[in-house]
Amino acid sequence: MKRLCPAILVAAPASGQGKTTVAAALARLHARTGRRVRAFKCGPDFLDPHWLALASGQPVHNVDLWMTGEDDARARLHAAALESDLIVIEGVMGLFDGEPSAADLAQRLGLPVLAVIDASAMAGTFGALAFGLQHFRPGLPWAGVLANRVASEGHAKMLEDALAGGAFLGAVMRDPAFTLPERHLGLALAAELPDALSRLDTVADALARTPLGAMDGAALSRWAVPFDAPAPRAALPPLLAGRTVAVANDAAFCFIYPANLDVLRSLGAEVVFFSPLSDEPLPACDAAWLPGGYPELHAAALSRSARCLSSLRAHVQAGRPVWAECGGMMPLFEQLTTSDGQTHALWGLLPGRVVMQQRLAALGPQQLTLPAGVLRGHTFHYSRCESSMEPVDCTVSVRGGARARGEAVYRSGALQASYFHAWFASSPEATASLFLGPDR
Structure with missing residues (x-):
């Protein structure tokens, strides 16, 4: 049985653009309004899921066409769709990086892509980059683009004007308070920071002032994805029973x-x-x-x-x-x-x-x-x-x-x-x- 549920894959042209922050803020924004949100991480990462779990209040699983396999990913997403109002999937690296890539996952499963672009040092090029991400691969499901680390309202207007088609879903201003701390393996663990949730709330508040953050349940429904029910699986043999x-x-x-x-x-x-x-x-x-x-x-x-x-x-x-x-x-x-x-x-x-x-x-x-x-x-x-x-x-x-x-x-x-x-x-x-x- 298919299950329709709004879903969004948060991607970027490269690592370090802020996709974890945006994905977690988006999950937090909707979870605190009472919507049932499930978040997933594309790829094998351990650290980003800690922030996504804090934001959504739910366990976060990884989905990857190679490591977890397509059948496993489909089964987890279908199970989440049965009990959720929104599914947020954070991509890995750049949208087309890796074999398989986040784009492969989006295309295989029909997941609309939200591109998060660090626009702090660009203007017109923002439009070219967004256009390239949307059209580089024919048939890629597309939700729109969000400008991150924007300097001012005037800067945001320049970025929006640079788009040649594609949905502009808003701009998040540059603010040191929106940065999640990092170390050599990636983000610091959310549990290590006593103010981790308030950090996410601060970004969620900023996101709420964008067209993306202002979307209600009816607006989100345009991103509804039909998740197929997986084939029945045999129960695992109790090989560790009693241990x-x-x-x-x-x-x-x-x-x-x-x-x-x-x-x-x-x-x-x-x-x-x-x-x-x-x-x-x-x-x-x-x-x-x-x-x-x-x-x-x-x-x-x-x-x-x-x-x-x-x-x-x-x-x-x-x-x-x-x-x-x-x-x-x-x-x-x-x-x-x-x-x-x-x-x-x-x-x-x-x-x-x-x-x-x-x-x-x-x-x-x-x-x-x-x-x-x-x-x-x-x-x-x-x-x-x-x-x-x-x-x-x-x-x-x-x-x-x-x-x-x-x-x-x-x-x-x-x-x-x-x-x-x-x-x-x-x-x-x-x-x-x-x-x-x-x-x-």
């Missing part, structure tokens, strides 16, 4: 797709949480997951987490599985050198050290091939690992169909670690094997 999976979850270990937790529970696992940063010992469990995050920002505290380390070491020595990805892997080594040159003694469950870099060390889609199946995901990190361990050769990177050697996987008994971030729904069977052990 408890402990998940590290705090400011140092916070890169967790909500959908990944859903997969663990659908496989029958009981999910419990603990905080290594608070030196909480590992709860009673059959397996542990150390997700990515920011251990480099908390290296001193993690070096003192004696109770957590003792329980984790006992867990590993007992042969119980651990899956550690990216930031979750970093403190498992003997040392971590931060970007300021300080070296911290860490947990020493794996030989070697991790060194932070000033520049990006790896970025891109990846997949992990295991006996039980192939997990899709990505890599994104600023550190390098130096270890005497021989990695397990079981990863393949994917970029535009090319095949090359991907991130190393380190294995010590039932402990497996890699810079690779996994999307569990891409292979629930392979996911289960991570928490049953490498021999299962």
Whole structure:
């Protein structure tokens, strides 16, 4: 059964144009009027969804034609449409960047595109850029264009006059208060800022003064998208039934797709949480997951987490599985050198050290091939690992169909670690094997 629901994909000509701010402000604007808003993030990003979740008051899932797959994306959007008045999807990078791109997602699913353009240093060129985004690919669904970081009302009028067709949906003025703070991996976490919601409200107030923000339910209906019901899916086999999976979850270990937790529970696992940063010992469990995050920002505290380390070491020595990805892997080594040159003694469950870099060390889609199946995901990190361990050769990177050697996987008994971030729904069977052990 098809379900009609207004939906908008917020895109831009490049990163850094303000699309996260606008997408979150749009979601917040409508959520605080009582509309039911669901937000999604195109691509594998962990950080933008935190802001979108704060804005919408709902969990935020990722949709990506390669990592999550088209069927998965369609199913999540259809489920959201059944219970929502508006769906906001934030794009990734520039509209046509990547393979597949945000434009591919919009065209495949019929999502109208709102282009957010940083117009702070342009006038007539704004029209050319907007025209190019709209017409570069024939048949691209189009909602209109929003000018961001505009200097004045006069500037806004120049930008509107520069458009050759296409809907001008308003201008958001330049204001430092509208900027969301960033660090090396992207936006700061919304939970770290006590005024995060008031920041979004400030931008939402500004957006409310534009034609885009003034749209009511009737006006939004022109962007209604018919979301098809997915084909019935077989229930997941209870491969983790009766097992408890402990998940590290705090400011140092916070890169967790909500959908990944859903997969663990659908496989029958009981999910419990603990905080290594608070030196909480590992709860009673059959397996542990150390997700990515920011251990480099908390290296001193993690070096003192004696109770957590003792329980984790006992867990590993007992042969119980651990899956550690990216930031979750970093403190498992003997040392971590931060970007300021300080070296911290860490947990020493794996030989070697991790060194932070000033520049990006790896970025891109990846997949992990295991006996039980192939997990899709990505890599994104600023550190390098130096270890005497021989990695397990079981990863393949994917970029535009090319095949090359991907991130190393380190294995010590039932402990497996890699810079690779996994999307569990891409292979629930392979996911289960991570928490049953490498021999299962």
